[in-house]
Amino acid sequence: MRLILKPLRNPGVELQAVTKGPFSPGTEKYFELRSLGFPDRPLADDMPASARIAALDQVLKHRLGMMTDVVRRIENLGWRTDIVDGDVVIQTDLSGNEAWALLQEQGISDHIRGLLETVGVAEAQPKLSDYELTIEDWRRKSLLALAAIGTLAASATFGRWRWHRRISRGHGT
Amino acid sequence: MKLVLRPLGRASVEYQAVTRHSSPIKDAYFELHSLAFPDRPTVASLPVSARLAAAAQEIKHRLNLISEVLRRLEAAGWAVELVGDQVVASVPVAAAEGWAFLVRQGVSDVLLPLLEKGSDLPTAAAAEATPTPAVGALAPD
Numbered sequence A: 001m002r003l004i005l006k007p008l009r010n011p012g013v014e015l016q017a018v019t020k021g022p023f024s025p026g027t028e029k030y031f032e033l034r035s036l037g038f039p040d041r042p043l044a045d046d047m048p049a050s051a052r053i054a055a056l057d058q059v060l061k062h063r064l065g066m067m068t069d070v071v072r073r074i075e076n077l078g079w080r081t082d083i084v085d086g087d088v089v090i091q092t093d094l095s096g097n098e099a100w101a102l103l104q105e106q107g108i109s110d111h112i113r114g115l116l117e118t119v120g121v122a123e124a125q126p127k128l129s130d131y132e133l134t135i136e137d138w139r140r141k142s143l144l145a146l147a148a149i150g151t152l153a154a155s156a157t158f159g160r161w162r163w164h165r166r167i168s169r170g171h172g173t
Numbered sequence B: 001m002k003l004v005l006r007p008l009g010r011a012s013v014e015y016q017a018v019t020r021h022s023s024p025i026k027d028a029y030f031e032l033h034s035l036a037f038p039d040r041p042t043v044a045s046l047p048v049s050a051r052l053a054a055a056a057q058e059i060k061h062r063l064n065l066i067s068e069v070l071r072r073l074e075a076a077g078w079a080v081e082l083v084g085d086q087v088v089a090s091v092p093v094a095a096a097e098g099w100a101f102l103v104r105q106g107v108s109d110v111l112l113p114l115l116e117k118g119s120d121l122p123t124a125a126a127a128e129a130t131p132t133p134a135v136g137a138l139a140p141d
Helices: A011-016 A025-035 A049-076 A096-106 A109-119 A122-172 B011-020 B024-034 B048-075 B095-105 B108-114 B124-129
Strands: A002-005 A080-084 A087-091 B002-005 B079-083 B086-090
Touching (some): A002 A049, A011 A049, A049 A080, A049 A109, A049 B079, A080 B048, A096 A109, B011 B048, B048 B086, B048 B108, B095 B108
Antiparallel strands (some): B002 B086, B079 B086
């Protein structure tokens, strides 16, 4: 399986993300908090450049911190990681299902999936379908388990009803 | 007077920059990071995660610095705009006067290494007293 992460986008795109709306919920919240520091309480659209750069700092700090942690764990698994043209390319000889199962075991599958979606890397999308399959399997198993529990509960209720009926008949006679 | 800053370089440039120039702080940082790996990697064989972490540190420090300097300039009435991937700060005064203001504010030394092409640099006398600016340090190769 191969995954591609893009920790940093084009600098112009990164700056635009904090300059022109719609802003991400995190950036919106950050601007709201920052506006308290100005006497005229500017809205997100009128925010000064200094606050926008600070917002970019926050966004990148979170994203890069998360990616660093995820990549470090993946390196510990023995997977190959490289930087190719600004992208982080992660490779393993495992199949998609095996690899995603391992990532789930490590508790980082959701983190990685979020990062892949954020950057929208086309090459990584087919691998997501493997994950979707895993999720589908999990859903199917959950439904089967629920159905089994429901059947057990129904049979227990029916058994109790029959028992009560037998007792009431016994009392009646 | 006009100042041009580039807060963020191209991704590949940012990742390379962390090992381009050696410094005691960077060496100490990588040495600390290497403790987390059984094979104790050096700068020459730096794992991707350590390189990412170092780039994150550098960017965080730089953006924080630029944000702080811009806040002071905005408070002093400078016009600050985000143009493409650059930040342009301008004020309708001569370069000498503008730099004198920056020196008074205590941000001239911080600002100089961050300046890009198109900036009004300080006069020769002032430049001799301050560190050499790394103009275009983050410009694409």
